[in-house]
Every structure is written in structure tokens, then in C-alpha cells.
Amino acid sequence: MIRGQFLDGETSALVDARLEVAGTLILLRHDDGTLLYQCQRNKISVSSRLGNTPRLISLDPDLGRHSFETDDNDGIDQLFQAESLSSSWMHKLETNLGLIAGASVFTIAFSFWLVVYGLPQGAAALAHSLPDTLITQMSAHTLDILDATHFEPSELSLAEQQRVHAALAPHVLNGKTSLHLRKWPPNALALADGSIVFTDELIRLAANDEGLIAIAYHELGHVEHRHLARRVLQGSAISVLLFLLTGDINDLDILVSLPTALVDLAYSRQFETEADQFALDAMTKNGIDPIHFANVMAKLAAWYEPDLAESDPSKNQDSPNLLRYLSTHPQTEERLAAIKAYQQAQ
Amino acid sequence: MTTPTATEVAQSAREVPFEFRGVGSEFFKIWIVNIMLTIITLGIYSAWATVRTNRYFYANTYLDSESFRYLADPITILKGRLIAVAGFIFYFVASNLFPVVGVLLAIALLFALPFFVIRSIAFSNRMTAYRNVQFRFKGTYGGAFMALLVWPMLGVLTLGILYPLALLKANQFVVSNCAYGATPFSFEAKTWDYGKVFLLFVGMLAATAAITFAVASTVSELASGIVAALGYILALGYITVSLINIYYNATSLGPHRLSAHLETVGYLKIFVSNAILTILTLGLYLPFAQVRMSNYRASHTTFLAEGSLSDFAAAEQQQVSALGDQLGEVFGFDVGAF
Numbered sequence: 001m002i003r004g005q006f007l008d009g010e011t012s013a014l015v016d017a018r019l020e021v022a023g024t025l026i027l028l029r030h031d032d033g034t035l036l037y038q039c040q041r042n043k044i045s046v047s048s049r050l051g052n053t054p055r056l057i058s059l060d061p062d063l064g065r066h067s068f069e070t071d072d073n074d075g076i077d078q079l080f081q082a083e084s085l086s087s088s089w090m091h092k093l094e095t096n097l098g099l100i101a102g103a104s105v106f107t108i109a110f111s112f113w114l115v116v117y118g119l120p121q122g123a124a125a126l127a128h129s130l131p132d133t134l135i136t137q138m139s140a141h142t143l144d145i146l147d148a149t150h151f152e153p154s155e156l157s158l159a160e161q162q163r164v165h166a167a168l169a170p171h172v173l174n175g176k177t178s179l180h181l182r183k184w185p186p187n188a189l190a191l192a193d194g195s196i197v198f199t200d201e202l203i204r205l206a207a208n209d210e211g212l213i214a215i216a217y218h219e220l221g222h223v224e225h226r227h228l229a230r231r232v233l234q235g236s237a238i239s240v241l242l243f244l245l246t247g248d249i250n251d252l253d254i255l256v257s258l259p260t261a262l263v264d265l266a267y268s269r270q271f272e273t274e275a276d277q278f279a280l281d282a283m284t285k286n287g288i289d290p291i292h293f294a295n296v297m298a299k300l301a302a303w304y305e306p307d308l309a310e311s312d313p314s315k316n317q318d319s320p321n322l323l324r325y326l327s328t329h330p331q332t333e334e335r336l337a338a339i340k341a342y343q344q345a346q
Numbered sequence: 347m348t349t350p351t352a353t354e355v356a357q358s359a360r361e362v363p364f365e366f367r368g369v370g371s372e373f374f375k376i377w378i379v380n381i382m383l384t385i386i387t388l389g390i391y392s393a394w395a396t397v398r399t400n401r402y403f404y405a406n407t408y409l410d411s412e413s414f415r416y417l418a419d420p421i422t423i424l425k426g427r428l429i430a431v432a433g434f435i436f437y438f439v440a441s442n443l444f445p446v447v448g449v450l451l452a453i454a455l456l457f458a459l460p461f462f463v464i465r466s467i468a469f470s471n472r473m474t475a476y477r478n479v480q481f482r483f484k485g486t487y488g489g490a491f492m493a494l495l496v497w498p499m500l501g502v503l504t505l506g507i508l509y510p511l512a513l514l515k516a517n518q519f520v521v522s523n524c525a526y527g528a529t530p531f532s533f534e535a536k537t538w539d540y541g542k543v544f545l546l547f548v549g550m551l552a553a554t555a556a557i558t559f560a561v562a563s564t565v566s567e568l569a570s571g572i573v574a575a576l577g578y579i580l581a582l583g584y585i586t587v588s589l590i591n592i593y594y595n596a597t598s599l600g601p602h603r604l605s606a607h608l609e610t611v612g613y614l615k616i617f618v619s620n621a622i623l624t625i626l627t628l629g630l631y632l633p634f635a636q637v638r639m640s641n642y643r644a645s646h647t648t649f650l651a652e653g654s655l656s657d658f659a660a661a662e663q664q665q666v667s668a669l670g671d672q673l674g675e676v677f678g679f680d681v682g683a684f
Binding site for chain 1: 367368369372373374375376378379381382383385394398401402405406412413415431434438442443444445476477478479527628629630655656657658659660
């Protein structure tokens with residue numbers, strides 16, 4: 001006999017009632033014993049147990065939208081073993097402390113593995129298996145958009161432009177890539193369709209062509225490794241994952257968007273390191289001294305952060321070390337150290 | 347007998363506080379099993395996880411010794427999710443390959459937005475019951491179009507001057523189209539209620555900017571950064587709390603009224619400590635954080651009952667699919683009635 005409330009589904013009124021099972025019948029009685037409701041046992045459905053929340057029995061739907069609610073979870077479990085068997089396993093998992101501890105460890109370990117290895121490797125495999133035409137389509141119009149918004153036509157003399165083309169072409173142009181010169185602060189970028197852009201200021205800043213070649217290889221590395229596609233795939237995967245895991249409780253939105261952004265920036269830094277490595281290998285293969293890469297990198301760092309470059313770059317003055325996690329590129333001193341390590345390993 | 351005055355009516359209303367009885371450690375176990383099973387089933391279990399989470403929060407929210415019920419069937423949610431994810435992949439591939447198609451889809455999505463939102467709210471409402479009477483939503487596409495697209499656009503075009511009114515129109519659209527069974531909700535707020543909150547919010551931001559600048563030039567940049575962060579958080583907390591309070595205080599159901607009295611500092615204490623603890627525990631504190639916040643919000647919300655809560659009538663039956671609800675989530679629409 002289970003105490004609870006009967007609700008008729010027509011109004012919000014509650015009636016205290018007691019539930020009994022009599023053979024194939026469910027009987028609900030008032031406190032004074034008079035019969036309130038009855039139906040066939042095989043017509044009801046019992047809600048699965050969930051923490052300490054009240055249990056809901058949806059009564060025979062053919063008779064109306066009646067329901068019976070009770071706080072007596074143990075009583076319901078005993079009385080309706082058959083009906084709630086299939087759904088009681090969830091509650092068993094949720095109250096098994098050993099399993100909970102294991103699940104916590106598993107979740108953290110799996111999440112770590114997924115973000116650090118699983119997603120990047122999966123995205124790389126997928127990106128490399130996509131046909132070239134798909135990849136190039138991804139940034140077919142990016143250069144046009146950049147020309148319309150940020151870039152201006154190169155102001156180098158025609159002779160100078162041809163000289164740069166001649167110097168870089170044998171290293172960088174492989175049929176899938178094209179070289180473009182633009183006017184903008186010193187920078188170089190690679191688009192998925194193989195367009196590699198150098199700015200006039202960068203060409204002026206580099207002391208020699210070897211530095212430009214180093215940067216060209218770095219950008220080529222981005223194209224060869226399909227970094228843009230991989231970054232897009234990884235970013236989307238993180239979004240879908242978080243959607244699946246957090247469902248609809250969206251009270252604390254920043255806790256979802258902040259980790260997503262930090263992870264995306266971390267991936268970006270990994271890609272930069274991969275492109276650096278590609279450049280060093282390519283330079284070595286072509287007999288160019290990696291020191292030129294280090295030199296042009298130091299020059300770029302000095303141009304963008306003159307205050308920092310004047311002092312010892314290994315000491316950080318005002319900006320705390322944490323800012324490195326908000327950067328799309330690894331810190332310059334890290335990249336310079338990596339080049340030095342590469343040289344020593346040769 | 348004379349008819350009662352307004353004060354007498356107000357005094358005769360019974361204050362019935364909301365109460366959240368969920369426990370962080372209890373929900374943590376449900377939450378962690380949800381995640382583990384979702385991972386193992388490659389996401390299929392996520393529908394059951396969502397249902398169990400919502401059931402937990404609804405069933406632990408008490409009003410007058412009775413709690414709410416979440417009635418959705420996981421299979422329905424799963425179907426909706428699969429369709430929604432397929433739609434997302436299609437949109438993603440199409441917009442990356444053919445930017446023009448992507449733009450067209452984005453425009454189509456904009457016009458589909460009111461449709462998804464009303465379906466989403468209707469589904470959420472219908473899946474919510476109190477004392478075995480379900481909530482309803484009868485908002486139309488036209489009403490949603492005005493409230494979600496036209497009014498915010500006006501708010502933007504007037505450089506924010508009409509934004510308080512736009513917000514009022516959006517809230518009014520949602521609440522006045524909700525019903526508990528056969529009894530509709532009504533929404534009564536004045537534009538100035540929103541206006542003064544926004545003015546104070548802008549004032550707080552301006553004061554923060556001024557103090558930050560002063561500190562930067564006298565003390566240090568780092569100190570000014572801290573001042574800016576604190577001021578910004580305070581302003582954000584103030585406007586969040588104030589808008590929630592306006593929303594509930596303007597809502598009534600028949601002769602009954604809702605009332606909310608969240609406080610900026612109290613709310614921020616919970617929000618900020620939640621955020622810090624969640625980050626420090628690599629996310630494991632999240633379920634505790636959600637329970638704490640639900641507890642705070644429930645304990646600062648009251649139902650002013652004019653008589654008994656037993657004489658509400660249910661409305662007729664109708665079918666609403668989960669599709670609108672799930673499509674709304676995947677594409678980031680974030681509107682709920684509760």
C-alpha cells in the first residue's frame with residue numbers, strides 16, 4: 001500500500017490516495033477506504049527512479065490523463081519490479097559510488113585524450129582524405145574579400161616584384177600554389193586554395209631572400225598540412241561535443257565559450273609549430289641555413305613589439321605569462337628556441 | 347459587504363515561495379553517468395541525459411508542496427536531435443563549399459527563426475506540467491517575427507534608444523502567449539522599468555571606464571585592468587538580476603502574481619564562485635554550480651496566490667514534435683519561457 005496523490009489531469013486539484021495492487025488491477029482508495037479509481041495493471045507506466053524526486057505513475061490512458069504521484073520510491077520499486085525493471089538500471093548506475101568515481105576519472109581522461117589527440121588526429125585524417133577541389137573551394141574568394149577589405153595593391157617596383165617572384169618561385173610554387181604581393185604591415189599568409197600572400201613591408205624588412213624563402217616554406221607548410229580545414233573541423237567538433245554534453249541548461253554560457261576559444265587558440269599554436277617544422281625541414285633539404293628563419297622571425301618580433309625586443313625577451317615585464325594562452329602563435333622566444341634546438345640536432 | 351480595496355486584495359494574497367530541493371552531490375552522480383553513457387554511446391544517450399537532467403531540475407522545483415514535471419520522451423528528443431545535426435552538417439558543408447549558398451541559407455534561416463522559436467517554446471511548455479496540468483504556448487509566426495526580428499532591429503537602428511522597448515516586446519510576446527492549462531499568463535510592464543535599468547547599466551559602464559582610466563594613469567595598468575574587470579562584472583550582474591526581476595514581477599496568472607527579488611551582490615557571489623570553482627575542477631563542479639544557482643533563483647522567486655491553486659483547468663490535447671526545439675538548440679536560439 002503506497003500513499004500519494006491522485007491527479008485527474010482535468011484540473012490542478014490533488015486528492016490524497018492510497019495505491020494497492022490486487023491481482024491484475026490497480027486500485028486507488030481515499031483515506032477512508034472508499035474506491036477512488038481502478039484500472040488494469042498492464043495499462044500503466046511507471047516513471048524511472050531519479051534521485052529523490054517524486055515517482056509518477058501514468059494511469060490507463062484510455063480512461064483519461066490520470067496520474068498518481070508519490071514520494072515513496074522504495075515502495076514503488078518493490079511493488080512494480082516488472083514495470084520499472086528496464087529503467088531502474090540508470091538509477092543503479094547513478095547511485096553506485098565506485099562507478100561514479102570511475103566515471104569521473106574516465107570522463108576527465110577521455111576529454112583530455114579527445115581534445116589533445118583524438119580530435120586533432122581525426123580532423124587531420126579527414127582533412128587529408130578530402131579531395132583537393134573541396135579544400136580549395138573553402139577559401140576560393142578569401143583573397144578577393146581581403147583585397148576588398150584590408151589589402152592594397154603592392155607598391156613595389158615591377159622589377160622588384162619580378163625579383164621576389166624569381167627568388168621564391170622555385171621553392172614555393174609547385175603547381176598548386178600561387179604567389180601574390182600586397183601592401184600591408186609586414187606579414188605573410190597562406191590560404192587553403194594555395195594562394196600565398198607576402199606584403200611589401202615584409203619584403204623590405206627581410207635582410208635577404210633566404211629569410212623570405214624561410215617564411216614562404218612556413219606558409220607552404222600550412223597549405224601542405226591543410227591547417228585551415230583541420231582548424232575548421234576541430235572547432236566544429238568541439239562545438240557539437242559541447243552541445244551534446246551540456247544539453248539545454250544554459251545558465252553559465254561563458255563556461256562553454258571560454259574553453260572553446262582557449263582550445264581553438266591552442267590548436268592554432270600547434271599548427272604554427274607544425275608549419276615551423278615543415279619550413280626547417282624544407283630549408284635543410286634545399287641547403288639553406290635555418291639561421292635565416294630565426295633572423296627574420298626576430299626582425300618581425302622587433303617590428304611588432306619594439307618595447308619587448310629592447311629588453312631581454314626571456315623576461316616578461318608587465319604582461320603576465322598567461323597572455324600566451326590568448327595568442328594564435330607560440331611566443332617568439334619559444335619559436336627561436338625551437339629553431340636553435342633543430343640546428344643543434346643536425 | 348464592501349468591495350475590498352487594492353491594499354486589502356494585495357494583503358490577502360498568500361506568499362507561496364518557490365523552493366529548489368536539488369542537492370549538488372546527488373545531481374553530480376546523475377550528471378557524470380550522463381556524460382559517461384553519452385560518450386560510450388557516441389552521443390545517442392544524450393537525449394536520455396537531457397530528459398533526466400530536466401526531470402531532475404523540474405521535479406526538485408517546488409511550489410506549495412508540489413513540484414513540476416518534465417514529460418518529454420527521450421525517443422522524441424533523439425529524433426529531433428538527429429534531424430537537427432543532419433541539418434547543421436548540411437549547412438556547414440554547403441556554406442563552406444558555396445559561400446553564395448551559405449549566404450542564402452543564412453537569410454532563409456533568419457526568416458525561419460521565428461518559426462523555430464515558437465515551436466521550441468511550444469514544445470518546452472507542453473512538456474512541462476504542474477499538478478498534472480500542462481503549460482501551453484500559442485504564439486504565432488507573425489508575433490514572433492515582430493518580437494524577435496523587427497523590434498530588436500529597431501533597437502539597433504536607434505542606436506539602443508528603443509532597445510528597452512524591444513526587450514519589453516519580446517518578453518511580452520513570450521509570457522502573454524503562455525498559459526497554464528486553460529488559464530493564460532499576462533505581462534504588464536512599462537518601458538521605463540526597462541529604461542531605467544539600462545540607463546543605470548550604461549552609467550555603471552561609464553563610471554568603470556572613467557575610474558579605469560584614472561587608475562591606469564596614476565597607479566598601474568594591471569590595477570586598472572582589475573578595476574575594469576570588477577566594474578564590468580558588477581554592471582553585468584546588475585542588469586542580469588534587474589531584467590530577471592522585471593520579467594517575473596510583470597507576470598500574472600489569472601488573479602495570481604509572480605514576484606522575484608534577486609540581488610546583484612548575492613547573485614554575483616554565486617555566479618563568480620561557480621565560475622572559478624568550475625574552472626579549477628576542470629568542469630567537475632558544473633553540476634554543483636547549476637544546483638546552487640537554481641537554488642538561489644528559486645529562493646528569490648515567489649508566487650502571490652489569490653486563493654487556492656487547485657482550480658486551474660487543463661486545456662485540450664495537441665501534438666507538438668521535438669523538431670522545433672532541437673533545431674532551435676543546434677543553431678543557437680536561446681529562448682525559454684522559464
